[in-house]
Amino acid sequence: MNAVGVFALMFIFGLYSADLPFSSAATIFSVLNYGAKADGKTDDSKAFSAAWKAACSATTQNPTVVVPSSRNFLVYPLIFNGPCKSSQISFQIIGTISSPSSPSVWSGHDISKWLTFNGVTGLLITGTGTIDSHGSGWWGQSCRDHPNLALSLISCKQSTISGIYFVNSAQEHLVIYLSNDILIKNMHITAPENSPNTDGIHIEASQNVLVNNSYIATGDDCVSIGDMTSNINISFVNCGPGHGVSVGSLGKNGNSVKVENIHVKRVNFKGSTNGARIKTWQVGLGYARKISFEHITLQSVQNPIYIDQNYCDIKGARGNCAQKSTGVHISEVTFNDIVGTSSTYVAINLNCSQSVACTGITMSSIQIKSDKSGQQVISKCTNAHGTNSGVVQPKSCLQS
Known part of the structure; x- marks a missing residue:
């Protein structure tokens, strides 16, 4: 990519990567307001889905789904679908999102993915929270039986992921697929050295992706x-x-x-x-x-x-x-x-x-x-x- 192309990308990402403060123009959609128990044991998937649907259909500027701090949210496989009505939508993770910890608990669920954002433009995933995949229960099994990844962006555009802590995915932690103009920055991704196929970030069939200023220590x-x-x-x-x-x-x-x-x-x-x-x-x-x-x-x-x-x-x-x-x-x-x-x-x-x-x-x-x-x-x-x-x-x- 030539210098003009790089600067053009930086300009595009600048529009989407600022950690915007909540303002009167933004509408806040806390998952707690949609029934999340946040005890780490109760399935909070429906609350997350409802909060996303409300934010995605909002016409206000920068609607924001909030995962509050000092809470642990148990979430089963979810797809957060776009497109959304606002040109920019935020998903702020301050607390912990946990997957089911035992492979047997996944019975009846799609194990090919866990948290998926599909077809969203102007997505801003930020925060200092943690996405904990509890992958250790899978590492001794055949890789084809694992959930493939923790978080994926599929067919997304002009989006940013910043500041999130990823730990112990069953396989890949973050996957970018069929997406364009994506900025990934200030990430912290860890899994044990001997954990199989736990790539930090995998990018495929995508264009114009920047990965910057991150710490990654995994088994792949x-x-x-x-x-x-x-x-x-x-x-x-x-x-x-x-x-x-x-x-x-x-x-x-x-x-x-x-x-x-x-x-x-x-x-x-x-x-x-x-x-x-x-x-x-x-x-x-x-x-x-x-x-x-x-x-x-x-x-x-x-x-x-x-x-x-x-x-x-x-x-x-x-x-x-x-x-x-x-x-x-x-x-x-x-x-x-x-x-x-x-x-x-x-x-x-x-x-x-x-x-x-x-x-x-x-x-x-x-x-x-x-x-x-x-x-x-x-x-x-x-x-x-x-x-x-x-x-x-x-x-x-x-x-x-």
Whole structure:
């Protein structure tokens, strides 16, 4: 995205991201006024649904659903549908929203999602409250039996999520899907390091998304970028533990991928499995291009710089899958100003396809050392083509 595009987005988000104070023009819809018990045991879903419907149908400026402080609200799967009558609608979370804690309690409910905002324009989700998914009961079960995520925005536009604490989702904590012009800032997302598939933020089939100034420590990717996604900017994020910031995985079902203009900068990775990562399935088609990782710091990261173009379904075969004639073309990728320490011997690993090689890779101002005194680190490349500029340590293995 060029400078004009970035500033245009900042202007758009500025209209929607201000934490507006309640005013006489705003109408407040507290879930307590719609029958919520807020004891953490009684199902408050109907109260939340009623408060949302009232706010969404209000014609006043900035109608606001309020989840009050010092209260715990038990909520079952809900969809907050738009469009709403007001051009901007707020959902302020100051207390705690909790999901059912036992998998058995979900019987008869849709486990594919929990809290969903669908088709809303001008949505402002703010507050200092907590969304607690109580995911630990699911982590020992097969992932396909898990509720997929805690909070999702589907087909939303010009919306902001700010300041919320997410804890212990069964899988992804926050998903942005089929949405445009979304700002995510000042987030705090945590789950245990060994919790499976608990991505912090997953963005897919969406455009013009900014993730800024957030702390993410989970059992999977801090931020993951899915298929059909473009113009994504991720900055000032602390990531770790977790699996890093990942473009992918892409093309799992042999679909044609279109991913471009993904920019990650000023991210600190601490104790994560990966740092800057791009991963695509061998059976995928299409492209992932114009991707940059810049001004990155690393603290004991297992795979600081990692491209894996050979993802496959063979268990335990990562990096050793049989070659295929298909592949997602990875090109125009920049790794610039990346410094810090690796916890493994291979600090730069570019595992690209023999059939559809990586091209246009640029490396500059990279200084990665071992986190173990006296040990060295290396670069390892397969079918990766590009250029080096400035200091690259360990020595680059890119082919011209």
